[in-house]
Amino acid sequence: MVDVIAKRPAKKRRRAGRKMFSRHKVCRFCADKEIDIDYKDAKTLRIFLTERCKIIPRRISGNCARHQRRLTTAIKRARHLALVPYTTAHV
Amino acid sequence: MREYEFVYVIQPDATPEREPELHQRIDQVVVDQSGRFLLRDDWGKRRLAYEIKKFQKGHYFQVNFLGSGKEIGEIERLMRLDADILRYLSVLANDEVADVETRVVEAAKQAAEQAQRRAEREAERAAREEREKERERGLPVSDDDDEEPRFRADDEDEE
Numbered sequence: 001m002v003d004v005i006a007k008r009p010a011k012k013r014r015r016a017g018r019k020m021f022s023r024h025k026v027c028r029f030c031a032d033k034e035i036d037i038d039y040k041d042a043k044t045l046r047i048f049l050t051e052r053c054k055i056i057p058r059r060i061s062g063n064c065a066r067h068q069r070r071l072t073t074a075i076k077r078a079r080h081l082a083l084v085p086y087t088t089a090h091v
Numbered sequence: 092m093r094e095y096e097f098v099y100v101i102q103p104d105a106t107p108e109r110e111p112e113l114h115q116r117i118d119q120v121v122v123d124q125s126g127r128f129l130l131r132d133d134w135g136k137r138r139l140a141y142e143i144k145k146f147q148k149g150h151y152f153q154v155n156f157l158g159s160g161k162e163i164g165e166i167e168r169l170m171r172l173d174a175d176i177l178r179y180l181s182v183l184a185n186d187e188v189a190d191v192e193t194r195v196v197e198a199a200k201q202a203a204e205q206a207q208r209r210a211e212r213e214a215e216r217a218a219r220e221e222r223e224k225e226r227e228r229g230l231p232v233s234d235d236d237d238e239e240p241r242f243r244a245d246d247e248d249e250e
Binding site for chain 1: 137
């Protein structure tokens with residue numbers, strides 16, 4: 001089942017002349033049990049923010065649901081304490 | 092008992108007496124509600140990610156304590172009333188600390204480690220500043236040498 005679904009768009013895309021990106025994404029926090037999500041650790045949280053300081057969605061970062069949930073609360077806590085910006089400075 | 096983590100940001104230009112006074116007030120609440128103080132960590136003066144009350148920097152402190160939960164309301168009330176507090180955040184760190192005494196001992200160890208790390212960071216920063224100062228002392232001479240001929244060339248072009 002999974003194979004069929006995965007293959008079909010690949011064929012279509014190839015015909016359209018586009019490359020298909022099927023990079024396997026793994027949740028970073030599942031892969032490396034050592035790093036825990038901490039609102040005090042601004043450096044790690046920054047990895048999961050765009051240049052505009054928006055939280056990077058799960059479909060892009062590849063985080064699992066559980067860790068993404070923890071990450072968002074951590075980022076929001078850090079934002080409140082001004083460890084991480086809500087947005088870039090607007091001039 | 093529950094373990095709470097409380098972070099607060101004091102404005103950078105507060106008078107030197109203010110900081111210990113605020114620490115003391117928080118600790119007093121914990122003691123009054125028969126909680127246990129665990130540790131206090133000084134994160135130092137950090138740059139704020141955005142301006143708060145026109146301040147660019149803030150002095151961050153973290154305090155951990157064991158308690159029932161009644162302390163939080165009172166501490167937050169104190170923080171709200173104080174104009175020198177820019178931000179505060181209370182987080183439940185552990186819902187059920189079964190063995191209070193071991194946690195107290197552990198926390199003391201943690202605090203010692205943090206103090207050591209802080210000292211190291213401080214030493215590193217002092218060393219870096221020293222190096223920068225030295226570089227500054229060395230640079231101006233070479234900078235002038237580089238720039239002066241170029242300016243002269245520009246002037247000639249214009250004339």
